[in-house]
Every structure is written in C-alpha cells, then in structure tokens.
Amino acid sequence: MSRRRWGVAALAVGALSASLAVAPANADVETNGHHGYSKTRTVGYFIQWGVYDRNFRVKNLVDSGAAARLTHLNYAFGFLDEAGKCVSADPWADWQMPHTAEQSVNGKADEAGQVLAGNLNQLKQLKAKYPKLRINISLGGWTGSRYFSNAALTPESRAAHVKSCTDMWIKGDLPGLPEGAAKGVFDGIDLDWEWPGSNGNMAPPNVVRPEDKQNFTKLLAEYRRQMGWNRDLTAFLPADPKQVDAGFEVRKVFCYLTFGTLQGYDYHGAWDAPANQQSALRVPKGDPSEFEFSSEVTVNAWLSRGAPRSKAVLGVPFYGRGWDGVAPGTRNGLFGTGVPAPAKYEAGYEDFHRIKAKLSEPGSAYKIYRDGKAGFAWIYDGKTWWTYDDATEMKRKARYINDRRLGGAMIWSLDGDTPQGELIKALDGALK
Template identity: 90%
Template sequence: MSGRRWGVAALAVGALSASLAVVPANADAETKGHHGFSKTRTVGYFIQWGVYGRDFRVKNLVDSGAAARLTHLNYAFGFLDESGKCVSADPWADWQMPYTAEQSVSGKADEPGQVLMGNLNQLKQLKARYPKLKVNISLGGWTGSRYFSNAALTPESRAAHVKSCTDMWIKGNLPGLPEGAAKGVFDGIDLDWEWPGSNGNMEPPNVVRPEDKRNFTKLLAEYRRQMGWNRDLTAFLPADPKQVDAGFEVAKVFTYLTFGTLQGYDYHGAWDPEANQQSALRVPKGDPAQFEFSSEVTVNAWLRRGAPRSKAVLGVPFYGRGWTGVAPGKRHGLFGTGTPAPATYEAGYEDFKVIKTKLADKKFKIHRDERAGFAWIYDGTTWWTYDDATEMKRKARFINDNRLGGAMIWSLDGDTADGELVKALAKALK
C-alpha cells in the first residue's frame, strides 16, 4: 500500500533511568476523547498524497460524515532526515497547495499570498468545525521509517529529534513561513516507526540496530519530557509477535503512550501465493500459511506482554487484498494459488469503494467465514478479501467484548462517498 506498509507474513522471521522522565501516577488512566470517557476511540488516518490521484481532501471527511464520528485524526506522514530530525515529505500537499471554495472545508477559496494553505490549513478549518476532534501528526510509515534508529540512538539525537518535530508540527514553525504559521493544527504526535529492531521497508532498507528496542522506550520518554503529558503520544504497533519481541518493551512503552494502535490487517497479501484472509478476527480452519496471523493473535500477543486493554486500539482496513487465476477448490477460492489481481494503484490492493462496485458484476459472489470473521468475493478466477459494513460491525463487537480501547482506520479515503464503513463501525462501538 503506497506509503504505508506490507504484510506481517512477509516479515515474519532493564529499567529506565529516572532522569529520562517522571511518569505521573495516573498515566494509565483513560484519556478523555471526542465523546467523553465512556466513548471508545475511533481513530482515522488521512493520507497526505490522497489529494493527487485519489482526489480525496479533508472536505470529504465532512461530506461523508466521517469527521463527526472520529475521536482522532492522524495525518500521514511526516518524515525524518538522516540525522533523525523531522522534515516534510511533501510541502506542496502539506501547506502550499491552494484550495478552491468547492474544495475547502470553510467554503472559501484560499487567497493569493495566504501564508498557510494545503492540507494543514484544511485541517485547521476542520478543527474549527469539530472542536473536540484531536488531530495528530503521524511520523514515519512504511517508506518514512528509514532513519528512526538514528533519531533514537543517543540522548543527544533523541533530544534533537523531539525538538525538531515539536517545533515543526506542534509549534507550527514550517520552513519558509513566518514563525508559528501552523500552530494549533496538531494536538499530538503519532509514531509510526516500522519497525524497531526488525526491518520494514527494504528498498531502500531501514537502519536497524539491536538497541532499537530499548531506544524506542527512551524516545517515548524524551517526547514526554519535552512535550509533557497533556498531549497525545501514540504509536502504530506491529501484528507479528516476533516483531513485538524484537522491538518493544511493552509494559514500559504503554506507560508513555496515550494509546497504541495494533496492526489489524495485511496478515496476508500479494506476497503470498495463496488467496488468504488479510484481516480476519481468528485464524481460519485449514490455513496453509507457515505463520498464523489474525486480530486475535495480535491482540493476545500485546496483552500478554503487558499492554493495557484500555490503551490497545485495533486497526481495521478500508481496503482489500486480491489474487487472480485462483481455482475454485472446495471453499470458493479460499487458499487457492494465484497472482496479484490487477488494481487501480497497486496490484493486489484495492480500496473498499472500488471492490464494492465489483459486486455489480453478477459473476462475483460474496462469501463469509462466520467463525474466523472475514469476507471475500469470487467470480471463479479473481478473489478479493475485504471488510464491508457487516465485518466492521463484527470488528466492533470484538473490540467491545474484549474491552479494547477502540478502532483505528487505515485509511479514510478507501470508504464510500457517504461513509458506509465509518458509520457502521462507529455506530457499533460502545
């Protein structure tokens, strides 16, 4: 998936010094969200590059009804340079692109010479319309995590990294603009280091060190030291238990995090020869894969290692994975071998809104594994697995039943124009 991450199956393979940070006694308490203490979090990622080919803008979150149903919006992504300091991945999309009245949340066009434009100005307008919505800058991602290890390596590098990121994104000091031009756009920071202690993206490869595991915890402590405890500090966390063990001191990490989002998708995909689930709640019977992946496996891995239920937020996908050349077999193509299905942006990957249109072709039939909790469509040769409104409700029940901290969406642009998935998910969450 462009700019984000590949599947977990493709990647399966001491106390802190008191000087780092002082953890308040109530650090594990629930943080008050968009709808108060009793409402489960609904976190959605808005992708920076969606304004191009997808023509998906912040205003779409208003038009679809998504913005009114979110507690948190993560803007993806800010990058790091080789020294570990924060930089923009795309200044044009972030703060330079002018918006017409029709494209704008406020209904007013950007004016010539306006200091702040682009996505950040639209996020500012969104916050004015939904003042309880928290908007966080997400740092890293699949293609932007190369230098996190450098940032976390020493006390000096950690301090410099956090200062650069808070100056740029929280204080709003953007390159080439007046001081504080983007102040107030972002409420907190979401770290998407993929992954401490183990490789994520390999082209080019990430910097990986054995000490990443303890340094990730120290990096969080430095964020709290500089940023305080009144702002969100969250992290995107892997599904693979092996990556959890390689990169995270789980109990310590969660003392610093407001919450952590657990990867609830990409369990299987185009990197596998067999057509298989990519976001099932439980491992389906007869799964031929070498490693067993499911949301249940992921959640249990984090909880058993010390993650508090109330801070464990389960990721859900607004996209699907597909194969073609798949023979029917006994289960409507499930576990049949094939190659990545042709798609809009990336072979084997398609937004929910596009997959849904395939059902208009009467050759495609929908199938569900009610026990494992996932769906797929199949026309006798092409096979797509994805989450529709029925599966979103099932995910919400799983979150409710396990008393988890909420749901996280990757990514909001995959939904239909009327917000079919986000509405089903948010309505079913308690």
Template identity: 65%
Template sequence: MSSRRWVLPALLASALTVSLAPHAAAHDRDGARTVGYYTNWAGYDRNFLVKNLDDNGTAPRLTHLNYAFGFLDETGKCVSSDPWADYQRPFSAEQSVSGKADEAGQPLLGNLNQLKQLKAKHPRLRVNISLGGWTGSKHFSDAALTPESRAAHVKSCIDLWLKGNLVGTAPGAAAGVFDGIDLDWEWPASPGAPGNVVRPEDRANFTALLVEYRKQLTALSWRTGKRYDLTAFLPADPAQADRGFEIPKVFALLTFATIQGYDYHGAWDPLTNQQSALRTPAADPTTPKFSTQVAIDHYLSRGAPRGKTVLGVPFYSRGWTGVRNENNGLFQPATGPAPATYEAGYEDYRVLKAQLGKYTVHRDPKAGHAWLFDGTTFWTWDDPVEIKRKGRYVAERGLGGAMIWSLDGDTADGELIRALRDGLS
C-alpha cells in the same frame, strides 16, 4: 550498556510522573476511541480531500485523526514529506471545509489549513501528526540511537509540527493544527522497507525515544496549558512485537497504541488468504498463524492494558489473480497480485463495491472474515458486515477503541465508518 541500564529507569520514572500532570493526562472523551488515518497523498489520484471527511459524516464519528506522514531526514530531524500537499496547495471554495477559497499570501495553505478548518467545525476532534510509515522509517534507528540524537529529533518534531514552524512560512503558521504525535516506526529491530536502518538495540532505544518525547511534550504542556497525545502504531506479528518493543514500558508512556489489524496476508504470499480475520480460520494451511485474536492476545499477555489497546481495521482489500477455482478461491495458489486502481493487489473498499456485481461474496462468520471471488480473482472483503463485527469485537473485549487505515477507502456516504461506530456502541 551499563549506563543505559541505570539511566533509563530513572528517566522512565520521571517521565511517568510528569505524564500524570494535569495538562498531560491521557483521558479521552466518553466512548471508544475511533482513530482514522488521512494520508497527504489522498488528494491526488483519489481526489479525496479533507472536506470529504466532513461531507461523508466521518469527522463527527472520529475521536482522533492521524495525518500521515511526516518523514525523518538523514540526520533524524522531522521534515515534511510533501510540502505542496501539506501546506502550500491552495484550495478553491468548493474544495474547502469552510466553503471559502484560499487567498494569496495567507499564512497557511494545503491540508494543514483544511485540518485547522475541520477542527474549528468539530472542536472535539483531536488531530495528530503521524511520523514514518512504511516508506518513511529509514532513519528512525539513527534518530533514536543516542541521548543527543533523541533530544534533537524530538525538538525538531515539536518545533515543526506542534509549534508550527514550517519551512518557508511565517513562524508559528501551523501552530495549533496538531494535538500530538503518532510514531509509525516500521519496525524497531526488524526489517521493514528496503534500505531501512535496523539495529538490535532499537528495542531499548524505542522506549528511550518515548521517554524523551514525554519529557519535551510535558515541558511544552506546562508552557501552553494544552495536553498532547503520544501514540504509536505497533505490529501484528508477535515476533516483531517482542523483538522491537518493551511492551509494558511502551504502553505506560503512550496515550494509547494502535495494533496492526490487517495485512496478515497479501499477494506476497503464494496462496490466497484472509488479511484481517478476527480468528484464525480452521482450515488455514499456513504457519505461523495470524489473526486479530493472535495479535491482541499477545499484547495483553505481555502487559498491554486493554484500555490503551486500539485495534486497527482496514478500509481496503488485498487481492490475488490467476487463482485456482477450488474452495471458492480460499487458500488456493495464485499467479500474482490482482490488477487494481492504484497499486496491484490493493484496492479501496469504495472501488471494489462499485464492481461487486462481478463477484460472489463468501463469509466465515466463525473466524470473522469475508472474501470476493469470480473464479479467477480473489479479494479480501471488509464490508459493513465485517467492519461492524470488528467494532463489536473491540467492545466485547473491552479494548480501547478502533483505528482505520485509511479513511479515503470509504464510500461517499461513509458506510464503513457508520458500521464501525455501530459496532463500537
């Protein structure tokens, strides 16, 4: 422990110095950041393709697109979680951003090639590879454990995703697709998905991992003349935030951080509740209280700079069924998760909108949340009214922008992304 206490500050100071070099500057284009996650499974059951981001007007309204997810193997090295979706699947002319069909033998296929085409059409859009997620964070603790493991992990991720040396393709086939790396370690020093490796020292090791990323990204930047983003997804729960992150040091090393602004409640709770309210509803019977204001105020009180603090917003709903028909269904006992298209208790906005005639919409403007209820089934409800309200909250508090999970939940005409941008303006 004593060696870490002396070595880490020196490394941190070095990383902060090099991160201010011209090619590693952390400035974004004018206006609030608008960050959206596109998942590599969106093209399966949802049939939501990269092309749809162009068709529905999302791409020109984004500053950053996070492609989710890359995984870590048991050694802590970066690997593709789905090679077929990422870089092997051929797209027809009708499915392609460029309007041209993929050809046999071309160096790069799949979503990565589509992202390359999207960037060519929208050259100010920055695209980052997101690592981990709920099901892909098992080995982060091992990767961050020692100086050697951190160096090997970062080197493998830069080689795979930024240099584009994909398994089974020509060297550099995917070079230039990604402009940076987004870390979605869920969660340092706190339990996440079953089977995740969790250690108390994850907190300090997360900072040390960022130092190593900054060191290697800066070296790459000097060689290529490009700047690279380093971002992270951080939890809404203040206890998890304090347990897992040295907040001032973490923000100093990141281009920006996205704060989880959703999943405050869900069908894992016995009572219906809000999943993304701006403020805690007055009658909320649960403890501890969760809301956007609770989360954001906590990070700011711990030293997070407003300009680097980006609020997450949901393009989906959480739902319960077997709900007692009182108080319009809010804060009532339920028998379990509501039936849904892809996952019980979770439904895309666009799917629920098509069923809206079955429900009554209820709002709490003071707390900043809405819900649907039909007498037995309850859904949290982030429609354009609530999404615009969240964008306005970001602008009024001087935060660094908004992040979307996930872009496949929007409608064919992009009504949620338009509402968000209207609120941010």
C-alpha cells in the same frame, strides 16, 4: 501509494535511567473527542497523497460524516532525515496546495499569498468545525521509517529529534513560513516506526540496530519530557508477535503512550501465493501458512506482554487484498494460488469502495462469501479473489473490540470508504 505495514509479513519505569520522564499517576486518564470522558476511540488515518489521484480532501471527511464520528485523526506522514530530524514528505500537499471553495471545509477559496494553505490549513478548518476532534501528525510509515534508529540512538539524537518534530509540527514552525504559521493544527504525535529491531521496508532498507528495542522506550520518554503529559503520544504497533518481542518493552512503552494502535490487517497479501485472509479476527480452519496471523493472535500477543486493554486500539482496513488466476477449489477460491490482482493504484491492493463496485458492474460474476467463525469476507468470480471488510465485518470487529474491552478502533485509511461513509458508520455505530 499504499502502505504495506509489515513483512509477513505499579509502573515499570524503575529500570529506566534516571533521566527518563516518569509517568504521572493518572497517565491512563484522558478525555477523548466527541465521546467525552471515554476509553473507546475511533481513530482514522488521513493520507497526505490522497489529494492527488484519489482527489480525497479533508472536506470529504465532513461530507461523508466521518469527521463527526472520529475521536482522533492521524495525518500521514511526516518523514525523518538521515540525522533523525523531522522533515515534510511533501510540502506542496502539506501547506502549499491551494483549495477552491468547493474543496475547502469552510466553503471559502484560498487567497493568493495567504500564509498557510494545503492540507494543514484544511485540518485547521476541520478543528474549528469539530473542536473536540484531536488531530495528530503521524511520523514514519512503511516508506518513512528508514532513519528512526538514528533518531533514537543517543540522548543527544533523541533530544534533537523530538525538538525538531515538536518545533515543526506542534509549534508550527514550517520551513519558509513565518514562525508559528501552523501552530494549533496538531494536538500530538503518532509514531509509525516500522519497526524497531526488525526491518520493514527493504527498498531501501531501514537502519536497524539491536538496541532499537530499548531506544524506542527512551525516545518515548524524551517525547514526554519535552511535550509533557497533556498532549497525545501514540504509536502504530506490529501484528507479528516476533516483531513485538524484537522491538518493544511493552509494559514500559505503554506507560508513555496515550494509546497504541495494533495492526489489524496485511496478515496476508499478494506477496503470498495462496489467496488468504488479510484481516480476519481468527485464523481460518485449514490455513496453509507456516505462521498463523489474525487479530486475535495480535491482540493476545500485546495483552499477554502487558499492554493495558484500555490503551490497545485495534486497527481495521478500509481496503482489500486480491489475487488473480485463482482456481475455485473446494472453498470458493480460499487458499487457492494466484498472482496479484489488477487494481487501480497497486496490483493486489484496492480501496473498499472500488471492491464494492465490482459486485454491481454489468455482467459481474462476483459473489460474497464469509467465514463467520474466523470473521472475514471475500468476493470471487471464479478467477479473481478479493478479501476485504464490509459493513457486516466492521460490526463484527466492533463487537470483538467491545467484548475484549479494548480501547477502540483505528482505520487505515479513511479515503477507502464510500462517499456516504458506509464503513465508519457501521464501525463507530457498533462501538460502545
């Protein structure tokens, strides 16, 4: 299960109603994880379903060294029901699945009858081992955003949504368990509404309303009213400038957010015929696309509309996008047409460590190519073409974040790295 993010694919609160929470004067000040008092963040997503086919556990974050390098960990995803209230997407993975001693962060096997098991118990153990790590529950995602518009629609629906989510994930009142069974696991909430005012997933289609743009701001205000200002409130934000304008009152939104993560990937994929970059810093020369997308385009869109640099966190991918049947052309397959490349979990989508392994397979004809000016890499064997970010590109992204004085980097998703944490070590090591 992957996550195609988009279909391409002086506080300004005076205009809000008097019922909205008002940001304190020091709302931009925070203490972030292991880096102490710092604005640079290393944020990583842990996917709930990774415990199945990928057999990727919370303990893997310890073994790879990733946990020690993260300031924030987002657990993806919690879902919303039709009324807009929080529900678990998978209770078995969340709090029921038992872990053996070898699978557990603390090295002890879960016991029969214990109140809390699953990923949440492992996150609780992770927090005990890394007490400065902030762990947030991420709500929505590509397949879980259908009913956000319902949640945000009215003052009553917003209040009910936030109460249900904070009761479940912050207070830890999980269905069927004693009150507060998961209290203390999560520090805050990450909203992945994809997208206010414009559609994301179309099967089934999300509920979309013209007033989503204003209602998203009001929803954030309701979160602050109920949660206060000492908890993280973050949001995943789109790459497409058109979706920015359709769904976000940027200055007002960032008044409420601890920080926002900007989509830095899925600029192109196998839904497009031409083999093209999916995470380049800049638009490559000769790009045949009708609309140009890149990290620079995205960052400039948000900053020009009022997002503070210190709160703008750039997303980076630990996976790649691929095409098959691509003719060589003049640029080693770049912009050649093809179809989704065969892959382990989804055609056209592959984890970084699996793409890296293709280079060393017996008889492999793959070679690495780079566009240093645009800032992206790909491998190509004369037929199959994969674009991805390796350690070299991660360092390039970190330098860009440093040079633009952005608020850090966000990773989708941590399971794509090598067991040795090759990508996160390169990324975090180069961030200032």
